[in-house]
Amino acid sequence: MTDDSLIAAARRAAENSYSPYSGFSVGAALRFADGRVVTGTNIENASYGLSLCAEAVAVAKAMADGVRGGLETIAVTGPGREPVTPCGRCRQLLTELAQLGGSDPDVLCVGPQEVRRVRLSQLLPDAFGPANLV
Numbered sequence: 001m002t003d004d005s006l007i008a009a010a011r012r013a014a015e016n017s018y019s020p021y022s023g024f025s026v027g028a029a030l031r032f033a034d035g036r037v038v039t040g041t042n043i044e045n046a047s048y049g050l051s052l053c054a055e056a057v058a059v060a061k062a063m064a065d066g067v068r069g070g071l072e073t074i075a076v077t078g079p080g081r082e083p084v085t086p087c088g089r090c091r092q093l094l095t096e097l098a099q100l101g102g103s104d105p106d107v108l109c110v111g112p113q114e115v116r117r118v119r120l121s122q123l124l125p126d127a128f129g130p131a132n133l134v
């Protein structure tokens with residue numbers, strides 16, 4: 001799947017966003033080395049602090065399906081004027097999955113005008129990961 005198709009998958013996922021409180025619909029799509037693509041969208045809650053980010057949902061879906069690494073590319077889309085970059089918690093969640101397979105995925109932060117491409121390790125330098133616990 002191309003980067004454009006991955007971005008399109010993230011945008012499609014955002015159509016299922018449950019974000020009545022913020023009105024900010026986010027889509028995430030994870031591409032793995034075996035070609036598999038797993039998507040997520042944000043799910044809010046009347047108890048606001050319990051809301052789940054799109055990236056967290058995508059990571060949980062992938063891991064619940066048994067995926068453990070091979071994460072190559074992440075696309076994140078939002079409705080704003082600026083590209084969406086994953087929040088701090090999501091950077092940590094994505095890093096766990098990436099480090100399980102020893103990868104440092106590209107993150108495509110998608111806005112209406114531009115796609116910003118950064119490495120996950122740039123978004124979360126010196127990350128605490130599984131290797132720190134041994």
Ligand code: THU
Binds near residue numbers: 087
């Ligand atoms: N959100 C995400 O889904 N991912 C991020 O990386 C940033 C924020 C969601 C959480 C909340 O539902 C809405 O965007 C506004 O913060």
